[in-house]
Amino acid sequence: MDGGFPEELPLPDGESGSYSDDATRLAYVPLFQWQKAWKRYRGGQTRKIWLANLADSSVTPIPRENSNDFNPMWVGDKVFFLSDRNGPVTLFSYDTRTKQVKQLVENRGLDLKSAAAGPGAIVYEQFGSLHLYDLRSGQSKAVEVHLAGDLPELRPHYVNVAKRLRSADISPTGARAVFEARGEIITVPAEKGDARNLTQTVGVNEREPVWSPDGQTVAYLSDESGDYQLHLRAQDGAGEVKKIKLGEKPAFYSSLEWSPDSKKIAYEDNHLHLWYIDLEQKKPVLVDTDEYQDGGELAPSWSPDSKWLTYSKQLKSHMSAIFLYSLANSTATQVTDGMSRARTPVFDRDGKYLYFLASTNAGPSSEPDVGNFSRPVTYSVYLMVLSREQASPFSPESDEEKKKEEPKKDDAKKDDAKKDDAKKDEKKDDKDKDKTDGVQVKIDLDNIGQRILSLSLPPRRYAWVAVGKPGIIFVGQLPQAIVGGDDTTVQRLDINKRKGDVALTGVQQFATSFNGEKMLYQQGDKWTISTAADNSDAKELKTGDLQVRVDPAAEWKQMYHEAWRIVRDFFYDPNYHGLDLLAAEEKYSVYLSGIASREDLNYLFTEMLGELTVGHEFIGGGDMPEVKHIPTGLLGADYKLENGRYRFARIYNGENWNPGSTAPLTQPGVNVPVGDYLLAVNGRELHSTDNIYSLFEMTAGKATILHVGPDPTGDKARDVTVVPIESESNLRHLAWVEDNRRKVDQLSGGRIAYVHMPDTGGGGYNSFTRYFFAQVGKEAAIIDDRFNHGGSLATDIVEYLQRKPMSYVTFRDGADWAQPQGAIFGPKVMITNEFAGSGGDAMPWYFRRAGAGKLVGMRTWGGLVGLSGFPDLMDGGGVTAPNAAIWNPNGTFDVENRGVAPDIEVDMDPALVRQGHDPQLEKAVEVIMAELARNPQPQPTRPAYPNYHKK
Numbered sequence: 001m002d003g004g005f006p007e008e009l010p011l012p013d014g015e016s017g018s019y020s021d022d023a024t025r026l027a028y029v030p031l032f033q034w035q036k037a038w039k040r041y042r043g044g045q046t047r048k049i050w051l052a053n054l055a056d057s058s059v060t061p062i063p064r065e066n067s068n069d070f071n072p073m074w075v076g077d078k079v080f081f082l083s084d085r086n087g088p089v090t091l092f093s094y095d096t097r098t099k100q101v102k103q104l105v106e107n108r109g110l111d112l113k114s115a116a117a118g119p120g121a122i123v124y125e126q127f128g129s130l131h132l133y134d135l136r137s138g139q140s141k142a143v144e145v146h147l148a149g150d151l152p153e154l155r156p157h158y159v160n161v162a163k164r165l166r167s168a169d170i171s172p173t174g175a176r177a178v179f180e181a182r183g184e185i186i187t188v189p190a191e192k193g194d195a196r197n198l199t200q201t202v203g204v205n206e207r208e209p210v211w212s213p214d215g216q217t218v219a220y221l222s223d224e225s226g227d228y229q230l231h232l233r234a235q236d237g238a239g240e241v242k243k244i245k246l247g248e249k250p251a252f253y254s255s256l257e258w259s260p261d262s263k264k265i266a267y268e269d270n271h272l273h274l275w276y277i278d279l280e281q282k283k284p285v286l287v288d289t290d291e292y293q294d295g296g297e298l299a300p301s302w303s304p305d306s307k308w309l310t311y312s313k314q315l316k317s318h319m320s321a322i323f324l325y326s327l328a329n330s331t332a333t334q335v336t337d338g339m340s341r342a343r344t345p346v347f348d349r350d351g352k353y354l355y356f357l358a359s360t361n362a363g364p365s366s367e368p369d370v371g372n373f374s375r376p377v378t379y380s381v382y383l384m385v386l387s388r389e390q391a392s393p394f395s396p397e398s399d400e401e402k403k404k405e406e407p408k409k410d411d412a413k414k415d416d417a418k419k420d421d422a423k424k425d426e427k428k429d430d431k432d433k434d435k436t437d438g439v440q441v442k443i444d445l446d447n448i449g450q451r452i453l454s455l456s457l458p459p460r461r462y463a464w465v466a467v468g469k470p471g472i473i474f475v476g477q478l479p480q481a482i483v484g485g486d487d488t489t490v491q492r493l494d495i496n497k498r499k500g501d502v503a504l505t506g507v508q509q510f511a512t513s514f515n516g517e518k519m520l521y522q523q524g525d526k527w528t529i530s531t532a533a534d535n536s537d538a539k540e541l542k543t544g545d546l547q548v549r550v551d552p553a554a555e556w557k558q559m560y561h562e563a564w565r566i567v568r569d570f571f572y573d574p575n576y577h578g579l580d581l582l583a584a585e586e587k588y589s590v591y592l593s594g595i596a597s598r599e600d601l602n603y604l605f606t607e608m609l610g611e612l613t614v615g616h617e618f619i620g621g622g623d624m625p626e627v628k629h630i631p632t633g634l635l636g637a638d639y640k641l642e643n644g645r646y647r648f649a650r651i652y653n654g655e656n657w658n659p660g661s662t663a664p665l666t667q668p669g670v671n672v673p674v675g676d677y678l679l680a681v682n683g684r685e686l687h688s689t690d691n692i693y694s695l696f697e698m699t700a701g702k703a704t705i706l707h708v709g710p711d712p713t714g715d716k717a718r719d720v721t722v723v724p725i726e727s728e729s730n731l732r733h734l735a736w737v738e739d740n741r742r743k744v745d746q747l748s749g750g751r752i753a754y755v756h757m758p759d760t761g762g763g764g765y766n767s768f769t770r771y772f773f774a775q776v777g778k779e780a781a782i783i784d785d786r787f788n789h790g791g792s793l794a795t796d797i798v799e800y801l802q803r804k805p806m807s808y809v810t811f812r813d814g815a816d817w818a819q820p821q822g823a824i825f826g827p828k829v830m831i832t833n834e835f836a837g838s839g840g841d842a843m844p845w846y847f848r849r850a851g852a853g854k855l856v857g858m859r860t861w862g863g864l865v866g867l868s869g870f871p872d873l874m875d876g877g878g879v880t881a882p883n884a885a886i887w888n889p890n891g892t893f894d895v896e897n898r899g900v901a902p903d904i905e906v907d908m909d910p911a912l913v914r915q916g917h918d919p920q921l922e923k924a925v926e927v928i929m930a931e932l933a934r935n936p937q938p939q940p941t942r943p944a945y946p947n948y949h950k951k
Contacts, residue, residue, distance in 0.1 A: 004689050005641055010057045012913040015047075018074040018117075026052045027062075027072035027079045030910075031834055034789075034861065037610040037617040039111070040084070042066055043862025044834040044899035049081055050910075051096070057910040062094045063101055073117035075135070080104075080122055082112050091115065091124060091133060105133060105140055110607070127607050128591055153597045153625070156202075158547040161186075163525055164876065165543060167208045170511045171215055171235070174518025174529050177541060178209045178218055183555075183874040184548045185209045185220050187235065190518075190529040190539045195546055198237045203554030205562065205874045208254060211235065213514040214262040221253055223558070227565070228253055230265065232279065244282050246275070252569050252871055255299065259306040260439075260514070266300040266309055270569055274298045274311055276327075287325050288332050290314050294868045294884065299344050304351040304439040312343040312356070318366035322356050322384075324443065335384065335448050341366075341377070344463075349516050350470035351441035353393070353495070354384040355455075357462050357475075369796040373765040378459040381475055383495070385451035387442040393471075393495050394453060456500065457491060468532040469516035471496040474503060476510060490521070503535060550623075555874055556601050560592055561585070563605055563879045566870055567612065570881035579611050598622045598875070605879055614882050615863025615896060616838070622877030633699030633724025635706075636663045636731045639678070641688040643712035646678045652731040653738075661730045664722040672708055672720060679714055680707035700726040733758065740921055741771070744782060747925045751932065753824055756784040760839030761791025768797060773822050779937050780826035780928045783847075786857065786920070790838025793886075798846045801828050801853075810942055827931040828853035829924040832902055837861025842886065844900045849888075854927055855902040857920045862899035 017028030033045045047070045050059040067085035079094045090107035115124035122133040130143040161181035169178050178187045183205040185198045199206050209220040222231045227250035232242040251269040266276040272290040291314040298311045309325040315338050322345045325332040336342040341362035346355050357379040365377045461478040475491040492503035509522040519532040530538035564585045588608040595601055605619040638650040654663030665672045681695040682705050709717030737756045744754040753775030757764040803823035810816045832844045841860045865882040888894045906923045
């Protein structure tokens with residue numbers, strides 16, 4: 001242990017291991033698991049233990065039947081390990097002489113989590129306690145542990161929340177903004193005064209504040225009662241909080257929207273329902289229910305007279321339409337034709353128009369397939385004239401000279417009388433609050449579709465519409481590239497003047513005040529309130545020093561219950577796979593008092609949510625101690641130690657035209673060959689006793705001078721300047737793919753195409769479109785699904801692989817075309833392994849169901865209960881409650897907690913891999929070559945040209 005360069009073991013993969021006494025053999029776990037929170041897991045990543053002979057990399061497996069075996073400890077002639085083969089995880093042994101497995105500890109409680117062997121004993125952790133197993137007596141005893149010390153993560157303290165401000169809203173005149181931050185509701189002045197924490201409820205989570213149009217009240221959601229309710233608090237924080245229950249059954253609520261008269265609030269729940277509640281009557285009214293769980297947004301908006309609600313609802317077709325709901329007669333009417341995806345409706349301030357977005361090219365994007373990443377959906381902005389008596393705002397205009405009128409004698413007296421009448425009307429309006437500034441909305445539903453007009457903005461990736469003063473709207477436009485980020489350009493359009501401009505760029509959040517005169521927006525970490533009409537009078541909000549008090553123990557208790565509520569309300573199965581949620585919550589709550597860090601809480605989450613036995617149950621994040629990251633530079637190379645120096649064993653080629661795949665050592669002019677020695681870095685000598693990476697700390701992305709040469713003594717050495725990269729993963733993946741493609745080409749004589757799918761998202765789309773179509777013309781194809789970490793559902797990829805020749809096209813010159821052109825018509829094989837999961841599970845499953853070809857390799861992960869979205873925890877951490885289960889039309893769940901088994905099982909035998917083989921890839925080539933031999937691809941014969949003048 002001299003701190004030098006680590007030596008790689010001659011094994012292709014491994015998570016953990018234990019040497020035999022003579023260090024010639026290794027008991028090791030060749031697989032790691034993506035997901036810790038999965039009790040009773042039986043998919044492709046069930047862990048196994050192999051005993052490897054390090055001389056030749058041959059392995060002997062410890063006998064098992066798809067159990068999870070891990071944590072090997074080699075002691076004498078026995079390998080001790082943990083396993084769930086007989087129920088909860090407990091301690092077993094394997095005798096290398098007799099080849100027998102024996103259970104050593106009876107366990108009817110919680111799982112054993114880890115173990116370590118020492119002199120005469122094994123210490124193991126059973127969740128929440130430590131125990132010693134005596135190797136001689138075979139008896140276990142508990143180890144008492146008493147810790148006394150200062151636990152800094154338990155101390156109450158203040159945290160800066162400037163970068164955690166969410167759910168922003170603006171007061172009706174733009175005097176203040178309101179935010180959700182770390183479970184508190186905070187208002188911040190535009191210019192004068194101080195920030196105000198309205199709630200100050202440590203250990204209670206408050207969400208989604210919205211300011212009432214009359215300016216007097218801030219509404220928000222609070223879990224103070226144990227479930228979320230509506231709280232109404234005076235905007236200055238004074239007085240008692242008014243608390244209103246939003247439903248008989250508990251749920252998560254969102255999208256609070258005040259009515260303009262400040263008497264009602266519309267809202268959604270996570271079960272697809274749209275509601276409104278009269279704040280005096282306190283009785284929720286169900287407005288409508290959406291059709292599908294994922295992909296929709298009801299997005300309610302009120303008419304200016306508070307008598308109508310508008311919203312967008314999904315249809316059976318997965319398109320969406322705009323609806324109008326009348327509070328007077330409790331009826332909803334669809335007002336767009338359903339032949340587009342119409343969404344985000346909002347009334348104009350004067351009630352004459354309804355604005356919304358609609359797309360006529362959104363249909364293909366409703367499929368969650370891989371090609372979705374190539375189809376940016378564009379929307380246009382539309383205006384609906386609500387009354388049949390209202391003229392189009394875009395009626396033809398004509399400039400004309402006006403006739404000059406002669407003044408009349410009684411005009412002065414009439415003017416005085418009008419002024420008196422106006423004063424009387426003002427007093428009357430002040431008394432009559434129900435008229436909402438006199439706006440009366442008239443909606444004629446008959447033939448309303450003919451009163452929809454297109455606005456002048458060209459089709460773009462618009463995301464939302466907001467209104468300013470009457471006739472002025474704001475439209476949020478996302479970048480044209482789907483993967484170009486979420487920063488929004490805000491377009492401003494004046495309907496009356498028929499003019500528009502770009503109001504803002506680089507916006508993350510945006511809101512307009514109720515009076516339409518101000519707007520609040522976020523650009524980076526900066527929040528600003530300015531005049532909506534022209535961006536003038538901009539005031540940057542003083543949010544940089546916002547602090548809230550945190551009591552970690554109280555927060556952790558709240559988040560513990562929140563995690564169970566998320567499962568209760570979002571998990572796809574209302575019976576929770578048979579788990580009694582209330583009993584489980586009670587069972588694990590006893591461990592709350594022992595938590596001393598945020599990491600401890602995630603550890604508890606992992607254990608307790610693992611009881612659901614489901615894929616995609618992920619836990620992470622939270623307010624952890626900050627660990628500074630040191631960007632270490634990498635050269636994109638492998639090294640070997642020779643003659644007391646580091647020598648380049650392999651230099652990875654990149655795609656130096658591609659910013660994500662640049663290779664430092666293959667840049668023009670660098671010219672460092674394999675076999676050269678790396679002698680010094682930035683003037684510091686490098687020897688084999690040094691850790692090479694220590695010399696590259698803080699060099700990523702910076703010009704770095706390497707002293708390299710063909711001789712370890714430095715003879716004929718030279719200096720080259722390179723720019724190290726922070727990650728080599730893209731280079732190494734590219735090399736793996738290209739090595740595989742060349743091997744397939746070599747083994748098949750150029751007859752078989754090779755395509756790797758790293759995921760079923762953007763990366764998989766790019767890989768498929770690049771590699772598949774570039775190899776059209778080959779006779780067959782191998783699709784490599786190994787290490788595919790999922791994303792979307794690759795039905796479209798399987799459809800491409802199923803294409804049949806429909807026709808050919810001949811020309812006077814050149815070769816004939818096949819139609820479809822983008823197809824390989826011969827046999828296909830898909831390679832799978834244990835690290836293909838989620839969308840990487842679905843693709844081979846679809847491949848088999850479509851009869852596209854054979855599967856070769858190992859069983860996949862087995863996770864086809866997927867995810868959409870869930871509320872964050874108070875401190876920014878998260879837990880999931882998988883809510884999208886994929887099932888076979890025959891009525892079975894085929895893949896979840898099983899994986900997709902191959903037709904031909906081929907493991908990555910370490911001995912063969914050591915010899916340079918890829919057993920799975922080679923078997924795939926063998927299968928296809930045999931198929932081509934049995935069934936050669938037909939060569940169509942072009943028909944004879946017609947002769948219409950034959951005699």
